[in-house]
Amino acid sequence: MMTRIITMTLTVCICSSMYTADESDLRVFDDVAYAQDAARKTWQPMEGSPAVEITSFGGRKALLMACKFHGNRVERASWDRLGPIDMTACDGLTFLFHCPNPTPISGFSVYFRSGGGWYSGRFDAPAADGWTPIHIHKKSCSTEGQPTGWSKVDAIRISAWKARETDTAIRIARLALFGGRGPIVILRDETTAAKSADSAREITRYSETVAQCIERAGLDHIVLSDRDLTADRLKDRKILILPYNPQVPPATLDHIKTYLQSGGKLIVFFHLPGGLESLTAIRSGPFTPQPRPGYFASIHPSETPLKAMPPITAQASWNITEPAPASDKARIVAYWHSDDGRSTGKPAIAASDTAIFYSHVLIGDDLPNKTLLLLAMVGHLAPDLWQSAADRNIAQIAQVAHYTKLAPALADLKSRAAGRKIALDALDEAEKLATKAKSHRAANEFSEAILTAQSARAAMIDAWCAVQTARPNEHRAFWCHSAFGVEGMTWDQAIKTLADNGFTAILPNMLWAGVAYYPSNTLPTHASVAERGDQIQLCLDACRKYNVQCHVWKVNYNMGWAADRTFMQKMKDAARTQVSFSGAAEERWLCPSHPDNQTLEVESMLEVARKYPVDGLHFDYIRYPDRDHCFCPGCRSRFEARIGRKIAKWPADTRNDPNVEQLWLGFRRDQITRVVAEVAKRAREIRPGIRISAAVFQNWPIHRAAIGQDWRLWCERGDLDFVCPMNYTEQASHFQRMTENQLEWAAGVPVYPGIGLSTWPDRTDICRLIDQIHAARTVKTGGFTIFNYARPEAAEVVPRLGLAMTAP
Ligand SMILES: [Zn+2]
Structure with a gap:
């Protein structure tokens, strides 16, 4: 056996952007x-x-x-x-x-x-x-x-x-x-998280966004559960952050009060606990929902701002809790503006010397400015933290892709640039800014040093993007989860941006099992279509104009968060919705074995093929939600009819009796496969040349049993023209390994693997994205599909890819 010396410093950390302990x-x-x-x-x-x-x-x-x-x-x-x-x-x-x-x-x-x-x-x-x-x-x-x-x-x-x-x-x-020695404590509300899966997800999401910005700012922190908070664990910490804590237990609140009385500082998002007014000089004002989408669009400094606040921070909030000064020791430091650029007059952030109250949770859009905003908040409460943040930001200038030190990074990038002007200009800029950042640091101008170092790093990233090369004839696609495209852009602008940067296809989510974003005769049409128009037509017009393929994406079986309540009730009353193994009703999921549901799935997709000259139809959620579904009475009787005998113990025998289990798993697979086959066959008759594709789970051998998704069979039968396994991982080597397995299962049908950009901690992480595109190229997939096309991706990622990696 080959043995090696442990080389801790040379190995790759799982999360290269994250702070790694020595x-x-x-x-x-x-x-x-x-x-x-x-x-x-x-x-x-x-x-x-x-x-x-x-x-x-x-x-x-x-x-x-x-x-x-x-x-x-x-x-x-x-x-x-x-x-x-x-x-x-x-x-x-x-x-x-x-x-x-x-x-x-x-x-x-x-x-x-x-x-x-x-x-x-x-x-x-x-x-x-x-x-x-x-x-x-x-x-x-x-x-x-x-x-x-x-x-x-x-x-x-x-x-x-x-x-x-x-x-x-x-x-x-x-x-x-x-780790765990950082000066900033982020308090996770596990009391609320324990109440439901939805609450737990929200708590995780908003705590992570704050943690991520703190980390990007170059600050050390620790995450504590509210159940673990003690006075001792707050001792010597500079700032306590409540990222989203709807419920602060009384004992926890007492610890927070003691902490503030002994000089601690507090940053609170959305829910300011009661009883802190006299300590923070800030109180919670009215709860204000948006009167219309786009009303709360960005945060702008007031006339008495925090030092080093960014001039505009985008955040599309849907409601706020208005902060208000409780005494003259606090002031409003920022206001909300609408998407038309005007101030709403609604306060966004209040600050005193002890605390800062931000009127909503921190959403993950516009991370660069969110990071600067948090940095300004931290600097206001604990200016000495800026010094260590400045040092770390300067060190991070060179930490781009696989580089660690500035001089060798600049030299290597210069040679890779091979005379390309964009790359050389970016390198020049990076070098100048790095020098400037260091001189600000030397003069103790910490916030300037941080801002300049971050700009220098951005220039380094631009240079890295500009030294890549494109591969010709590649299928380059984006899923777009919103039927209205990219927020703040028309479909025309969104598709032009893709085309200008070398993308060849879009997969827009235009229909679910219970809602359509175009005038439909098979599904309820969403109310917004009357006002905002036929979204397939608008997207398709833009696609034709800029020569981008349009593969309309359907979310199957799941009626969707925007589904019509009356329609959902109608489905439930008709026994067409799913029931779990333990007997729980699933209101949003249609039962895959119900013949009327199969007809609805097929006919809704064929309607799209009939009405619109689309390039393709794209299945998603073409599966059961998990092993625990569907065990409705209809599934039982249809299964019994198929195997020609009664099941003595329903549903237990589908798990306890190995023979019944195999028949049951096969029955489930067939329900899903039937819909795929029917759509493929008839859509090709309706519109010859149309391409059928599916977003599928990564691991076919497991998932064909767990969720009834037998996509290898769909490839072998020729039902799919290409397949997009959702290989959402942060690690390129793992992405590549999954893709290699999938190429084998797909048996010659093109695999355009899904890259989980928007699922990563930083949804604009262009260096990680470039690594994964390289991985797809290494195993010769001929293309890839990125999740998801939204505002930060359109603004920060697509143009950087277009510099060289996907240049048209
Ligand atoms: Zn069922």
Whole structure:
């Protein structure tokens, strides 16, 4: 076996943009310093996985975990490390990882058990011959069930999800906690998150957006659960942030008051807890919903602004809580403007020397200016934090793509530029700005140093974009989730932007299972069509004008958040909606086995092909929501009719009886496949040359069972002309590995893999996007599909790709 010396500094961090602890900052709690017996007691396999073994690799003791996937019905290989661990005062878990053959694995989950629930994070197997440090950040973890705080973690579970029926193995060593010493605390409202999955998602989203801006600003921070907050854990912290905390428990509020009384500072978004007026000099004013979309469009400094505030910060809010000064110690520092550029007169931000209140949650649009805005807020409350932020921002100028140091980065980019003027100009600019940033820093002009360093880094990124090369005859597409295209642009402008930058196709979401954004005879037409026009026609007109393909995207089975209530009720009354395994009604999902639903799915898509000269029809959600659906009475009777006998115990036998289970999974697959086949056949008769495509899940062997999506079969039968697996990962090597598997399954049908740009922590991360386009090119897909075409992507990403990578 080949052994290697551990080279911590040369290996790639999972999240290269994220703060990564150095070895000296680690608190190691498991160095695998035990014998085989103890290892097996500490690490317990889940059913279907073998016990761990102690091994040695790269000069370290390690755990070997065998993933037995061949001929094994398990979906994942899993091990639980038992034992309490207080994870309150850290940023997360790190461990050393090695996997010689990650191909059979679709991805990894790490779970932390706490009380009656779990925190869960994900990582992808890195491509490396030796040890790679993996970092699971607490702030990126989602919750399942009702975890009771990071102080109560009593088990860590590591799961490898199966992609192929091939055995493999992973090695793990040196488990440690990292970080957690930052001067800023972000408080996550887990009291509210525990109430519902929707609340949990919102809490995660808005805490992450704030964390991301703090991080982009070059500031260290820690995320604490409201359940874990104590006076001691706030001691010596400079700023406490409440990113979205609808409910502050009384004990937590007491800690916050004590903290403020002893000189702590507070930034609050949207919900200012009661009882803080005298301490913060700010109070909560009226709750104000938008009178029309676009009313709250951007934030502008008042005549008494914060120092170094950006002149305009875009944020499309739908409602606000108006901040108001409670005494003359506070003032309004920014106001809301509408999309027509006029001030609404509604206050956006109030500030005192102790606290800042922002009238809504922080939305992830316009991240560059959001970052500057947060930096201004932090600088107002704790000016000394600007100094370390300045140093980090200056260091980050060179940290673009794989570069780390400025001089070699400039030299390498200059040689790659090969005389191209745009690239050389950007490099000139970067060099000048970097020098300027350093001189501001030397003169203790910290906010200027930060702003200049960020501009220098932006110029470096421009240079990186400009030294790329385009590949001819590539299928370059964007999904567009809004039927109205890009906010703030007409369809004409949105499509022209794509065409100008070398994109060849758009997949606009024009219909769901319960709503259409064009005049439809099969589905309820959305009310906005009367006012804003036939969206397919408008999009298609622009596509014809600029020679961009239009593949109309339907969300199947799911009626959609904008579906008509009357229609949804009608479907429910007609027993056409889904029922879960446990008997819960799913109001938004149509039952895939109901013949009328199949007809509706098929006819609505054929209507599009009949009415409009579109280039293609694109399936999405062409599947069951999960394993737990659909178990409605209709599914039962149709299944029984098909197999010619009654099921004694419904629905339990579909899981407990292996024979029934196989028949059941096949029955589900057939319902979905029938719709795909019917649309493909008849759409081609209606409009010869039309192309049929689908957005599908990554891992066909698992998902054909889990969600009834047998897309390999659809490719083999010729029902699909191309397929777009949603390979949403942050890591290019993982993206490439998934795509390689999919090319095999697609059996010659083009695979234009989906790149999850808008699902990444930074939805404008152009360097990561370029890496993944390179990965698609490496495995010769002939194209790619990016999710999702919206305002930040149209403004920041598409023009940068068009500089060279996708230049027409
Ligand atoms: Zn059903």
